[in-house]
Amino acid sequence: MNTVLLMLSLIATAQGLRCMTCENARSHEDCDSQGVMRECLENELSCAIEERKVNYGPGRLIFKHCKQPLACNNNYIQNDRPAWWPIQCNDKFPNSVCRCCCFEDECNIGHERCFGKAAAISCGNQEVVRGGITTCSDGNRFRSKCDFQCQAPAQIYPPDSSSSVCLEDGSWSKPAPCCANPCPSLVVVDLVIILDSSSSVGEAGWQTLLSFTRSLLSLYTLGNNSVEVAVVRYNAEVDTDNIIPLDNGFNRDELFAAISSLPYDGSGTRTGNAINFTREFILENGHGHREFAHDLVVVLTDGRSQDDVAVPSRLLRERGVMTYAIGIRPDQAPDNFDIRNDLLNIAGSEDHFFVVEDGFSRLNADFAEEITREICSDPCGLTPHL
Ligand SMILES: *[C@@H]1O[C@H](CO)[C@@H](O)[C@H](O)[C@H]1NC(C)=O
Ligand SMILES: *[C@@H]1O[C@H](CO)[C@@H](O)[C@H](O)[C@H]1NC(C)=O
Numbered sequence: 001m002n003t004v005l006l007m008l009s010l011i012a013t014a015q016g017l018r019c020m021t022c023e024n025a026r027s028h029e030d031c032d033s034q035g036v037m038r039e040c041l042e043n044e045l046s047c048a049i050e051e052r053k054v055n056y057g058p059g060r061l062i063f064k065h066c067k068q069p070l071a072c073n074n075n076y077i078q079n080d081r082p083a084w085w086p087i088q089c090n091d092k093f094p095n096s097v098c099r100c101c102c103f104e105d106e107c108n109i110g111h112e113r114c115f116g117k118a119a120a121i122s123c124g125n126q127e128v129v130r131g132g133i134t135t136c137s138d139g140n141r142f143r144s145k146c147d148f149q150c151q152a153p154a155q156i157y158p159p160d161s162s163s164s165v166c167l168e169d170g171s172w173s174k175p176a177p178c179c180a181n182p183c184p185s186l187v188v189v190d191l192v193i194i195l196d197s198s199s200s201v202g203e204a205g206w207q208t209l210l211s212f213t214r215s216l217l218s219l220y221t222l223g224n225n226s227v228e229v230a231v232v233r234y235n236a237e238v239d240t241d242n243i244i245p246l247d248n249g250f251n252r253d254e255l256f257a258a259i260s261s262l263p264y265d266g267s268g269t270r271t272g273n274a275i276n277f278t279r280e281f282i283l284e285n286g287h288g289h290r291e292f293a294h295d296l297v298v299v300l301t302d303g304r305s306q307d308d309v310a311v312p313s314r315l316l317r318e319r320g321v322m323t324y325a326i327g328i329r330p331d332q333a334p335d336n337f338d339i340r341n342d343l344l345n346i347a348g349s350e351d352h353f354f355v356v357e358d359g360f361s362r363l364n365a366d367f368a369e370e371i372t373r374e375i376c377s378d379p380c381g382l383t384p385h386l
Helices: 002-013 029-036 067-077 203-218 252-260 271-282 311-318 340-347 365-375
Strands: 017-023 038-039 048-054 061-067 096-102 133-140 143-147 154-157 163-165 178-180 189-196 228-234 294-299 323-329 353-356
Touching: 002 133, 002 203, 029 061, 029 143, 048 067, 061 067, 061 271, 067 096, 067 252, 133 189, 143 323, 189 203, 203 252, 203 294, 228 252, 228 271, 271 294, 271 340, 311 340, 323 340, 323 365, 340 353
Parallel strands: 189 228, 189 294, 294 323, 323 353
Antiparallel strands: 017 038, 017 061, 048 061, 048 096, 133 143, 143 163, 154 178
16 A cells, blocks of 8 residues: 555656745745745646735745646736735735746746746747737737637638637647638649650650649649749750740640640650759749749659659758659559659658559549649648748
């Protein structure tokens, strides 16, 4: 029995907050020098100070202890409530009681660290980025409820976080939301699509790549306030005669027509070279690249690259570009055919690359929606730069 009790008390105090404890001390100095530093129980997550004034004159009695945060806060908010004389915590009259709470080890030594600051439970300021309006019922204090609003077309993300409450443990009930344009429809990005036009793709495969590109783009609103599109065709070389740059000036129909008439020919697969070209030309200022927009590069290829893709892709990401890779595994591919390594190097992370099995047939509108869901999985990360 004794052993069990001992073990329980060891567990309860293993990581407890440490607070100064004393009763009826004449001053903070007396309390701090003669009191006992105690490890609090598991649920006592705050240290408290109580100052009681019992007579006229400067004297007062000091109590310090561990306390549950909710109880401590309930005491604290009584400080400036009316008592029999102006407020409960006042410097001038007997029967005054002042209490405060703090939340770090040994924080109730002295009084500055408790009474000196606003010591109620507080959660840190709630801010919603970009055009958002935050209204909180009681600032960042315990139980304060903040409501968030965004200016259209921006919306609150995550969608279920239009309000948040400051909890007892000093955290908000929801992570701070952001205001972001709905994605895909109005997201603000410079989107570059890099198309592998090597001999293995074949004429039919090429037509599928082009119609997939149109399916993908049809999910987005095109224009200066949303998505600008560039398309790069490559094999051993980049087809610089048929580039669609970001500042193409096309409306939707013209853009789709330009994509449809991209020629198919050539051999070789120098994907790294095409990615470098994208960094050095397409995304260079002066070719329609918008500083305020996020950059997104999607590479579609059906084969292993003949040059290095890791360095060119890393250089893109170092500039803040989000990289995606879609690899089409040919229908009759030998078992040892594996482009995952290239795709991972291009994309930079597992969730940014897709392997399409069974050849080009799966590159359809459903798949365009699937990768768009991934691209749009974090609308907050796609809010325009200031
Ligand atoms: C695109 O939008 C930016 C920022 O709103 C603006 O400065 C620029 O003039 C616009 N460009 C065109 C071509 O409308
Ligand atoms: C891409 O550009 C970088 C930087 O100029 C260069 O080091 C690298 O060799 C290039 N890679 C390819 C495949 O062209």
